[in-house]
Amino acid sequence: MHNVFAYDEIDQICVGPTRAEERRTRLAAAARILFCERGFHATGMAQIAEASGVKVGQIYRDFASKDDIIAAIVEADVTEFLDEAALRAAVAAGDRMGVRNWIVRFVVQDRIAGRDQLMPEIIAEAVRNERIAAIMAELDARIRYTMQAALTVFAPEPGRADDVAVVADLILTLVIGQCSRMASAVDRDVTALQARILRLVDEEIRALAGCG
Structure with a gap:
């Protein structure tokens, strides 16, 4: 279970998002809009790829489904x-x-x-x-x-x-x-x-x- 009081023993170094993280964020943002507009079932990976500018093959490397x-x-x-x-x-x-x-x-x-x-x-x-x-x-x-x-x-x-x-x-x-x-x-x-x-x-x- 997620523990709101868990502290890491190792200090965390604040760094900016990686290119992969930025791409995943862009994909999720595009998918959110499409899911709202079309519904979950009517939205395919091809539509998400077109809206996000990320190729379908790369989407499946970031998200299996x-x-x-x-x-x-x-x-x-x-x-x-x-x-x-x-x-x-x-x-x-x-x-x-x-x-x-x-x-x-x-x-x-x-x-x-x-x-x-x-x-x-x-x-x-x-x-x-x-x-x-x-x-x-x-x-x-x-x-x-x-x-x-x-x-x-x-x-x-x-x-x-x-x-x-x-x-x-x-x-x-x-x-x-x-x-x-x-x-x-x-x-x-x-x-x-x-x-x-x-x-x-x-x-x-x-x-x-x-x-x-």
Whole structure:
């Protein structure tokens, strides 16, 4: 399982992306647009090659299948969305306000073209595609673990683990529902909805912290 608190023993040297990484990013970006416009099944490697400017043979050296492209897109989105480094720093410092701010960013999401339209397509594909289903299960486990790690700051006692897990699931359910609503009603203003969700989340956090 992905561990938000795992620290490498070897110092990491910050370097720019390699040509291969840049090419994979370009391929994933082109595929994202096509998946949104045409759907997963109607998009072939030839279309991705044309849109990205990368030859089909090279695509298969970078990604064995369209499923692997989906995996790369999801990994990039989740890594950016979770901002695990910020959460790790707040948890390590015992900074409840910092953790709460991280949860606010998790709940109050901006509309992002491409991500909002693509996620329902991926979820639908997971119903009939075992590989995509496995990707989504891993994604769910990673996000759930990260949310539980955040909430544990408010209820660190071992005996509160079940309470933390339930609140984490509640938050994820509310946010997933919000994302679905944003995808299906693209012109609807969700500001009031997000404020109501955040109010519910704050009530649960206060209860965990013994302030309810």
